[in-house]
Amino acid sequence: MFKIAKYIILDIIRSKVLIAYTLLLATICTVIFLSDSDVIKGLVSITTIVMIIVPLVSIIYATTYYFNAAEFTELLVSQPIKRRDILLGEYLGISSSILGAFVLGVCLPVALFALSATGITLMVAGGLVTLSFTSLAFWASTKTRDKSKGIGLALMIWFYAAIVYDALVLLFLFTFSDYPLEKAMIVLTALNPVDLARIMILLELDISALMGYTGALYRQFFGSGTGIAFSVSMLFIWSVLPVLLALKIFSKKDL
């Protein structure tokens, strides 16, 4: 498993696409921090990037790589190696490479310019988003047969999670505004990794405004560590569950 992961990481480093991604992130972050003296404002801008670019690149890159390495996978399957180890090895290799890119591109500048509770939350949230979208990419790849369909599905997942979902939530809120929606809102948030990550960062950035909310359940949720613990654990589930589903599909799949 770890051997496979090692070969994949070496291969990814050789291909330079991920290096370009790292440089892109690093440039954006550094420019944002240098152009504005207000660190908090910089973190807000980076949050937006983390919520849009990071999931997109994670899911598309992982899907593409999975399909490009199809022949390698077939070769491995013909060897006496468990299918479970093959897929997990691939997941480990790809996700750790993308995570590495995120660490170098975002965590490093943030640590240098804005090492605070907010900064650390941003790093953790971004890292977990990377993992969950890589995981989702594996689900999308094993679910589909050919590359174009796989990338199409991956793109749809990203579009849904990053943009459409919030619009639907807003619509839902407008439609049912007469009802008590507090519990429903917490459940709705849990259903989208991007929203979860955003809430984690909000708990640091906009706590003043969040504390102004009149609903008791929300206040409780936001006021204590419960909110953060909840978001982190839900994001963990998002990083593990799709890969487990993919594993199930992959073990029975006719390659």
Place this chain on the structure above:
Amino acid sequence: MKRILLICLFAVAVTVASHARTLVVAVNTALPDLKAAVAEAADGDTIKVKKGYYYSYNTLITKRLTIIGDGYPVLDANYKEEVVTILANGVTFSGFVLKNSKTGSMRDYAGIRLHKVHNVTISNNRLINNFFGIYLSDCDHVSVIGNTTSGTGTELTAGNGIHAWQCHDVIIMNNYSTRHRDGIYFEFVKKSRIISNTSERNFRYGLHFMFSDDDLYQKNTFRNNGSGVAVMYSKRIRMFDNLFIENWGSSIYGLLLKDITRSQIVGNRFVRNTTGIYMEGCNLMTANNNTFINNGWAMRILANCENGRFERNNFESNSFDVTTNGVLNLNKFDQNYWDKYEGYDLNKDGTGDVPYRPVSLYAQIMEQIPQSVMLMRSFMVNLLDKVERAIPSLTPESVKDINPKMKPWTR
């Protein structure tokens, strides 16, 4: 003739002065407590109280005395009465620890009560666990300087730290108030000054004005109170250079203004409050040169406010800059710095060329559906706000800053 008169006056003064005595109170002496010393003393005398523990069940100060505690002697009312009541003009009361006044719902028991007096100075006392701290009624020209007062700390039996009723020309300076209902409370108090005090962790307000006109409060700090400051039904209040910090919670405000007119809010700092300033029914207000940092809502101005002017303020890292519940036709925003401003400055004069609209669409949505707090800073919300800024249709047209600054004002 005039000279003789002067000499006579001088002679009288000297005799009076030579008659002024200093009485020393100490445990196990002829003067074992303050009450005995006051009975013994005459107008103009000085009473020195040595370090020690004394019980004081509403000691009445009925003569013009200077009363000084030496090494902070303790006066304890043992929950039976008030501690000290001052009923004479010209008293100076300084350097005591006053403890454990009675609490009750019928009377306002206090650590130090002043009634119908003037020219009294209360300084450098420490009040601990009293119902009310220092209570002024019907007084004028009184100074309350350098005292600390810590209340009962339970919400039901908490009175105000420094309470003034029906007074004028009072100075409240360098005091510290905590664990009370209101840190400082003014009712029908005119022409008074509140300077350099700190008020924190009080249950209701750090500072509370009711029906008090022409007052000034300056350089005070209000931290983590139920609300920072509430100014209600008052006129011509000047609020200068104060710090409002971390007043957090639902319906909790840094500065709550209700039905006040012609008041000035200048040079204050609002940091990490849920709502920086909340205004309801305020007329002819000016808020200039203030700084709002990291608040949930920097300003919430209800539509019944008229003729307000908000100029040269800095708005930085607030979740929402300005919100309202209607239109703000008669209020003017000018030359403020807004960190969310995205306009341009072609002629490089430091002023943006397109107006800034501080009320965002998302703020309007929050107004109607508070649950949408969950969507804060999401891509969708940013998109909606951008579209609304480009083509305003739902946000109030009237609320705009025509000359937004490109750089924050330096202070």
